[in-house]
Amino acid sequence: AQSVAQPEDQVNVAEGNPLTVKCTYSVSGNPYLFWYVQYPNRGLQFLLKYITGDNLVKGSYGFEAEFNKSQTSFHLKKPSALVSDSALYFCAVRDITGANNLFFGTGTRLTVIP
């Protein structure tokens, strides 16, 4: 069975500092991993995905994620946080048995402090 875990409910970071939002996964087979962001009362926006290839994946709004097979992790990163990055972040893994279904983590609320 596929699953993802986001161990931190809340992450606080000062504006201008690097940020990391953690995600670990459990899959049988090759992992297909995704990151989404959700602003208040809005739908989720796709940030980036890992399918295969380079372990460092670059996405929207300056975000990137590092795939680490040995640690089964897919942490989201950004070199310099903006106040506007404050939002809810979801990691997801593709369900290999369903119609392109995704299993989502419970989300991490990122707050960037001015």
Next chain:
Amino acid sequence: SQTIHQWPATLVQPVGSPLSLECTVEGTSNPNLYWYRQAAGRGLQLLFYSVGIGQISSEVPQNLSASRPQDRQFILSSKKLLLSDSGFYLCAWSQLAGFYNEQFFGPGTRLTVL
């Protein structure tokens, strides 16, 4: 470009009343369609998905049903709402073809059952 619409944006309904939420996608054909529920601004629960007209798969037994009367239309319904049906309902679509395709989300409907 593709867009996804959901309406209404917000809805307040009494317990026992019926429900109909609508989702439509523009700019694509034969999409996979999904209904999710998000409680308390956190994790997403997949309710239904559809790979074609009239084809509905239910992920969890519940008070809700879904229908897909047209290729790009997905409807979430209930005959009698429960208090526990309150939440943020999100519709999403993905390309049917392609194993690695991300999902794109609509703006959501905030449902409050009183």
